[in-house]
């Protein structure tokens with residue numbers, strides 16, 4: 001299916017869903033104005049699902065996202081996002097086999113006429129979830145990794161080997177990374193607190209490695225709070241873990257250089273997003289959103305960052321999540337030698353840049369999610385860096401680790 005045809009089919013889905021919801025808000029569900037939309041919506045979904053295993057609409061505040069990408073705002077997307085948002089629905093996922101009866105049930109649930117369970121019990125081709133629901137996890141059987149110490153020496157070694165093969169430009173084996181991400185997801189679902197797994201600041205040559213693991217964990221936390229599940233949740237975790245892989249193409253001296261960079265060095269550093277994306281594009285088993293995130297994670301929400309892109313560039317939602325995790329981990333670990341920043345200070349700083357550097361809705365959601373998990377845990381995560389406080393200032397680059 002070409003992009004154009006897909007866009008056309010999607011537009012048919014959104015139009016009939018929006019019409020059905022508008023009519024359903026005014027009339028009884030049996031009214032012809034409502035029932036007339038049901039086969040239209042079912043037909044357009046069936047066509048869209050001929051080429052995809054599943055179709056996911058994600059609702060983030062007033063925005064509607066399709067397969068992780070924000071959609072152009074229209075009266076239909078706005079209406080769907082508003083009505084779903086008011087019912088705390090974070091996502092709608094459809095899979096092949098969907099029929100009219102399931103669509104009718106969906107409308108009743110979204111309109112508040114039936115409970116969510118009715119859909120969960122009677123519509124196997126529709127998943128619907130609020131911000132905390134993550135049904136059908138791929139990771140249900142995985143061992144929970146609730147702290148960095150839960151990683152075996154072998155897993156740690158394999159994880160490091162992953163970055164090492166990237167450095168040697170050898171083919172990547174994404175298997176271990178995928179199972180570690182699955183372990184973090186299981187820990188989250190068991191309400192263990194994987195923020196404890198945030199890796200303490202270690203030696204500088206491990207910067208990129210530890211930072212990458214942290215961004216992966218934080219992406220999973222965000223994804224779960226937004227209702228991501230299954231493959232999509234895994235993909236955002238992987239995207240976090242490989243977002244900075246382009247740094248392997250930047251000389252180590254530049255990465256470790258204390259103080260400000262010269263213009264020439266800065267230009268080399270600024271190439272890491274595009275070099276990383278190019279590299280990942282040629283690797284098997286790397287999700288598309290990971291390529292986007294590697295490319296877009298320094299663009300900033302207002303597109304004022306790098307690489308430079310046209311004004312109408314639409315950032316992938318996973319990249320926007322990665323930017324937030326990246327910024328958080330950078331603030332958490334920077335200047336640890338003086339006074340570690342507490343949660344209030346970090347969130348204050350992030351809120352200052354929400355709307356310019358970071359997507360404001362996603363930032364608020366992120367901070368709320370962390371606050372819910374317990375500020376003290378986040379602070380504890382910071383205090384894990386205690387050893388760093390004794391190290392002389394000259395040992396730190398003074399630069400944000402994400403740059």
Ligand SMILES: [Fe+2]
Pocket residue numbers: 243244272297298402403
């Ligand atoms: Fe980066």
Ligand SMILES: [Fe+2]
Pocket residue numbers: 211243244326401402403
């Ligand atoms: Fe980074």
